[in-house]
């Protein structure tokens with residue numbers, strides 16, 4: 001049976017404007033699943049993943065409230081592919097389960113609809129097949145760097161290191177069904193988002209259900 005909803009993956013690079021564009025889409029009527037919130041939820045005290053992480057990585061990854069300190073955990077796994085894999089094997093299946101539960105509840109509430117999920121590493125982590133459409137929010141590298149410097153108060157070197165660690169945005173665009181360029185005014189970005197939204201609604205109309 002053909003799906004009667006559109007699942008849209010919104011991606012891009014660090015600071016390229018994913019949240020900005022997702023907010024515009026949400027204002028136009030897209031339902032939103034926030035992976036960042038899901039990732040935080042599944043490691044809360046009392047959840048299965050919490051216990052497994054503490055068993056595997058020790059109480060040193062907890063903060064003073066006995067909650068998992070994501071920064072400490074991030075540092076713990078940063079330099080070890082093996083540890084990162086262990087952590088991903090604990091969290092990813094739970095995040096996916098929550099994702100599908102949210103998707104089901106959105107669909108039963110809203111029927112035919114567009115559901116977006118913002119996922120920074122969507123392409124790198126091989127999640128393309130999950131989505132009906134992929135939107136890449138693009139900015140040229142120099143603009144991306146300037147925005148990072150401004151927003152995150154980084155040194156040139158730190159900003160460069162972050163950009164270098166990611167797949168270049170030009171490459172990500174090759175996987176996109178749609179690209180929104182976000183190097184100009186927010187107004188111009190908004191115009192592109194509206195055009196894209198109109199296109200999505202036409203596609204949605206064409207679906208059964």
Ligand code: ATP
Nearest residue numbers: 013014015016017018019020147151182184185186
């Ligand atoms: P990250 O994944 O790093 O959290 P992101 O891709 O979600 O970032 P945003 O947070 O939307 O990016 O935008 C990054 C920064 O650039 C923010 O400070 C935002 O206000 C600013 N910004 C976004 N779009 C524009 C624009 N068109 N003009 C000027 N500034 C912008």
